Every structure is written in C-alpha cells, then in structure tokens.
Amino acid sequence: MIRTLLVEDQSMVLGALAALLDIEDDLRVVATARDGREALVMLEQHPVDIVVTDIEMPVMTGLELCAAIGRRHPEIRVVVLTTFARAGYLQRATEAGAHAYLLKDAPARSLADAIRSVRAGHRVIDPQLAAQARAEPDPLTHRERQVLRRAETGATTDQIAQALALSEGTVRNYLSSAIGKLGARNRAEAAGRARDKGWL
Amino acid sequence: MIRTLLVEDQSMVLGALAALLDIEDDLRVVATARDGREALVMLEQHPVDIVVTDIEMPVMTGLELCAAIGRRHPEIRVVVLTTFARAGYLQRATEAGAHAYLLKDAPARSLADAIRSVRAGHRVIDPQLAAQARAEPDPLTHRERQVLRRAETGATTDQIAQALALSEGTVRNYLSSAIGKLGARNRAEAAGRARDKGWL
DNA sequence: GTCGCGACATGACAGCTGTCATGGTCCGAT
DNA sequence: ATCGGACCATGACAGCTGTCATGTCGCGAC
Structure with a gap:
C-alpha cells in the first residue's frame, strides 16, 4: 500500500485527485494539504511514502516544500504535478530534489502510474521537457x-x-540586460517570455 | 440519474473530476470533452442534463460553449467551474446563460451539490461575487x-x-483612457487590474 | 596575482509613453 | 432634430524607457 500525501491549493481539485487515487487498490491518500506549510505539518503526523504536490500555492510553494522534504524527510519521494510545461520549473524542481514532474495535461491514469514508478525508485520526467531544460538554462542573474x-x-x-x-x-x-538576453523589445515582452519558460 | 458532460482541457483534472462525480449514486458522467467544440459534438451523441465546463480552454472557451448550448440545447443547464473569482467572468458567464458559477477553490462536494441544485431549477452563484459584479461593471469599451x-x-x-x-x-x-479608468499608472498595471477583475 | 563575472553606479541621448486639447463621424436614444 | 457616447484622428509636450559608454568593487576560479 503506497501511502500518499496530496498537496493542492484548490479544494475541489484536491478532492477530485484524492477520488482518482482511491480507485487504485495499491494506493492510499493518507492526508491532504492546501499549501507547503500545512503539508509539512501533515508529514509529522502521518507516515508517508510519496508526496504529490502542485507548484503554485500560497504560503509555501510546492518547490519550497520539495526542498524542505529533501532536508527533513529524505526517505519520502516527491511528485511535482503542475499545469506548466516550463523548462525553468523543471530545472528548479529537479534542483529541489523532485523525483517526478508531471503535467495536469497528462492522462488521468498517468498519476497513479507515476506514483508506482517513483515508489519503485524510478524518475518520471518527460524527456522532451528535460532536453529543453538542458538546452536552455536560465540566462537571468538573480538581480x-x-x-x-x-x-x-x-x-x-x-x-x-x-x-x-x-x-x-x-x-x-538590469532591465536592459534582461530584455537583451530574452530577445525582447521591452520589459513586458521580456517578462512574458521569462514567465513562459519558468524563469520568473 | 443526472446525466453530466464534463469539459476541461487538462486531462488529469478531467479524469479526477469524473472520478469525484462517479462516487455519487444519482450522478453519471456520460461523456467528457477537452474543449468547447468537442463538447458540442458530444452533445449531439449523448443525452445530457447538465454540462460542467471550465472557462479557459483552447479552440472554444467555456463561455462560448455556454452561449452555444443556450442557443442549440436550451433544455441543458450549464455549470461553469473555474479557478478565477473574477466578477467580469461571472458577468460574462451570466450573460452567456450559465446556471451556476463555481470555483475550483470550493470544497470538493460542492460540485455534486451544485449539479443537483441546478437540476432542480436553482441557480448557484456566490452572492458575494454576484454583488461585486453588480457593483463594478466593466468600464472598458470594446476598443x-x-x-x-x-x-x-x-x-x-x-x-x-x-x-x-x-x-x-x-x-x-485608448490606452490612456483605459489606464485612467482603471486607476493605474501605466499599461502594465492597467492590464493586470483588468485581468484580475475578468475584464480582459 | 590575474581574470572574469555579477553587482552597482553615473551620465548622455534617442525614442517611446502618456496626457491633454481639439475636432469630426456615426449611431442609438430621446 | 438633438444629444451623448464610442470611435477615430492630429498635434504638442513632459516624462519615462531603453541603450550605451564608462567605471568601481567584491569574489571565486585559475
């Protein structure tokens, strides 16, 4: 029985994903949380094998949660589940220690499949997105x-x-430099491109 | 048995919502679709009582679908299910003939509850959002x-x-006028405010 | 010790943005 | 027939944006 914690800030999507996973005989959603901080509290109270988390949440993002899990619960594996096929997000998820990066655009049954794969020690990352992340590292400096x-x-x-x-x-x-690096014509265009690639 | 068509562009969320509704004894998801156009095709093939649709989808948005259902299948009722608590979206949903406007942020069980209410002839719209929509109509002209x-x-x-x-x-x-109406200091700020209110 | 990069700064300048005044046309409401 | 609003346009001007040159400092790599 793979014990799973679901983290997602939209209650209805959270409930729906829990319903989806509960169909599987070998999976059990032992707890849910609506942000990273709540998730860490849940992890103190429930033995968990896998955490499935969205990225964009208030209070504490999924990537911050992932990094914290890596530090505090290295035995727990993290599946990042997000709307965005953004190489920059994948880069940051990988750096934060995520074992899988799944898109909400994938077929419904791929979530349970991914959880099983990760439990078995595999990584589940779309090879095309991974290649894109390698081909185009974030060119922006911190400032x-x-x-x-x-x-x-x-x-x-x-x-x-x-x-x-x-x-x-x-x-x-700094703005002029960023605009140049992104091949944009002004700050609005630059910000749009950076956001699309997950660099913002 | 309330026959429901689910429309949502993210496959995994679509499958999860279907799993959520299939738990209910009196509801049945008879078909699913990933955009408005596909939904209209499904409606030709399946008798349906309620359509539950997201708003932001490719090819044909949920609001365009809603308007088309109002024209072609006036007996079918539409529940709009979206991420955004935007008064402007509610305005447009109402104008398009929606019977319910639900947020993905609501508790999971409120979806089934809303479907039952709408089937019984009621409207399900958050009163606070409705008041906000009335208090602050879209100030922007088409151009x-x-x-x-x-x-x-x-x-x-x-x-x-x-x-x-x-x-x-x-x-x-036109830009200057829009900036003034939105109380912004430049076009970026104006666009952000308009988008937040669902006027863009 | 040297080098390169990021961070930070100043100054000059061309061009874009936003405001404002002014004015015409079309169309629906009265 | 008249009025008001949306749409469209021109022109002038102040101020903001973006580019570029130039320069200093700190720090890590070599």
Missing part, C-alpha cells in the same frame, strides 16, 4: 530576475529602485 | 479592451496600431 518580476506588475523603474534599494540607473541597466 | 489586451503582451503602440488598423495616436488615446 535581473528580481527587477523583471517587479516590472511585470507595472512598477516603474523608480519604484523598483526604491523597493530594491538600488539606483534608478542600475535598475535600467 | 480599449482590444488595445489593452495587446499591450499586455508587450506590443508597442505602433504594432497595436498596425494590427488593429488604427493610427498610433488613437491607440495612445
């Missing part, structure tokens, strides 16, 4: 990412400068 | 929405002008 993230929301260069304790000219330099 | 949508992707005013067969000055006027 470029930070200023681009704020620019994406419409913050002006002056606002970004104040928020990050930088001069306005420095912010413009 | 303002069009130029803002393109600006959101990083298109320059010149590009938008060419794409929409307008002069650049006209585009700037």
Whole structure:
C-alpha cells in the first residue's frame, strides 16, 4: 500500500485527485494539504511514502516544500504535478530534489502510474521537457530576475529602485540586460517570455 | 440519474473530476470533452442534463460553449467551474446563460451539490461575487479592451496600431483612457487590474 | 596575482509613453 | 432634430524607457 500525501491549493481539485487515487487498490491518500506549510505539518503526523504536490500555492510553494522534504524527510519521494510545461520549473524542481514532474495535461491514469514508478525508485520526467531544460538554462542573474518580476506588475523603474534599494540607473541597466538576453523589445515582452519558460 | 458532460482541457483534472462525480449514486458522467467544440459534438451523441465546463480552454472557451448550448440545447443547464473569482467572468458567464458559477477553490462536494441544485431549477452563484459584479461593471469599451489586451503582451503602440488598423495616436488615446479608468499608472498595471477583475 | 563575472553606479541621448486639447463621424436614444 | 457616447484622428509636450559608454568593487576560479 503506497501511502500518499496530496498537496493542492484548490479544494475541489484536491478532492477530485484524492477520488482518482482511491480507485487504485495499491494506493492510499493518507492526508491532504492546501499549501507547503500545512503539508509539512501533515508529514509529522502521518507516515508517508510519496508526496504529490502542485507548484503554485500560497504560503509555501510546492518547490519550497520539495526542498524542505529533501532536508527533513529524505526517505519520502516527491511528485511535482503542475499545469506548466516550463523548462525553468523543471530545472528548479529537479534542483529541489523532485523525483517526478508531471503535467495536469497528462492522462488521468498517468498519476497513479507515476506514483508506482517513483515508489519503485524510478524518475518520471518527460524527456522532451528535460532536453529543453538542458538546452536552455536560465540566462537571468538573480538581480535581473528580481527587477523583471517587479516590472511585470507595472512598477516603474523608480519604484523598483526604491523597493530594491538600488539606483534608478542600475535598475535600467538590469532591465536592459534582461530584455537583451530574452530577445525582447521591452520589459513586458521580456517578462512574458521569462514567465513562459519558468524563469520568473 | 443526472446525466453530466464534463469539459476541461487538462486531462488529469478531467479524469479526477469524473472520478469525484462517479462516487455519487444519482450522478453519471456520460461523456467528457477537452474543449468547447468537442463538447458540442458530444452533445449531439449523448443525452445530457447538465454540462460542467471550465472557462479557459483552447479552440472554444467555456463561455462560448455556454452561449452555444443556450442557443442549440436550451433544455441543458450549464455549470461553469473555474479557478478565477473574477466578477467580469461571472458577468460574462451570466450573460452567456450559465446556471451556476463555481470555483475550483470550493470544497470538493460542492460540485455534486451544485449539479443537483441546478437540476432542480436553482441557480448557484456566490452572492458575494454576484454583488461585486453588480457593483463594478466593466468600464472598458470594446476598443480599449482590444488595445489593452495587446499591450499586455508587450506590443508597442505602433504594432497595436498596425494590427488593429488604427493610427498610433488613437491607440495612445485608448490606452490612456483605459489606464485612467482603471486607476493605474501605466499599461502594465492597467492590464493586470483588468485581468484580475475578468475584464480582459 | 590575474581574470572574469555579477553587482552597482553615473551620465548622455534617442525614442517611446502618456496626457491633454481639439475636432469630426456615426449611431442609438430621446 | 438633438444629444451623448464610442470611435477615430492630429498635434504638442513632459516624462519615462531603453541603450550605451564608462567605471568601481567584491569574489571565486585559475
């Protein structure tokens, strides 16, 4: 019996995924959580073999949870289940120690299959996405990412400068560099491309 | 036995929702579809009482599907199931003839409950979201929405002008007007606010 | 010790953005 | 017939954006 913790911030999707897995004879959803922090609490209370987690959640993201599990419960394996086929997310999931990276776009039965594979010691990662992640590493520096993230929301260069304790000219330099690296024509386009690739 | 068609572009979520509903004795998922167009084909082949549909799907959105069902199958009732608590989406769902507007953030069992309520002739819409939709109608004109949508992707005013067969000055006027209506400081912020409210 | 990169900064300049004033046309409501 | 709003346009101007040159500092690799 593979004991599984499900982590997903949308209650209905969480309940539905639990219903999907409960159909399987050899799998049992022993607990659920709506964010990474709640998940860590559940792990203190329930013996678990596999954690299935979404990425984008409030309080604590799935990737932060994955890293924390790697530190505190190295015997537990993590399946990341997300909407986004983004190489950058896969890079970060892999770095965080994930054993599988699954898309919600995959057939329903692939979730149970992936859980069994991971339990048996395999990694489950789409080879095409893995190749893309290798072919195109994140070109942004830490600061470029930070200023681009704020620019994406419409913050002006002056606002970004104040928020990050930088001069306005420095912010413009970072933005200009990021725009160039992404082959964009302005900050909006650059942010869109970075987000699409999971670099933001 | 309430016969239900499920429409959702993510296969795994589709399968999970089907598993969730199949637990109920009085509900049956008679077909599934991954976009609006496929759904209409299913409706020609299966007698259905209720359609449960996501909004954001390729090929044909859930709202377009809803409008088409209202025209072609007025006896079928539509439950919109979405991630977004956006008053603008609710407005458009209501205009398209939806009988329920549910969030994926609601408890899992509320989906079956909503299907039963709608089957019994009731509407299921969060009163708070409904009030918000009434209190804050979409302030954007059609053209303002069009130029803002393109600006959101990083298109320059010149590009938008060419794409929409307008002069650049006209585009700037529309953008400026939209920015003012949304109380934003630039196009990026305006687009973010409009999108958050479901007006884009 | 040297080199390269990231981080940070200043300054200059061209071009884009956003605002504003002004004005015309079309169409539906009154 | 009149009015108001949406749509469309031109022009002027202030300020923001993006590029580029130049430079310093810290740090890790060699």
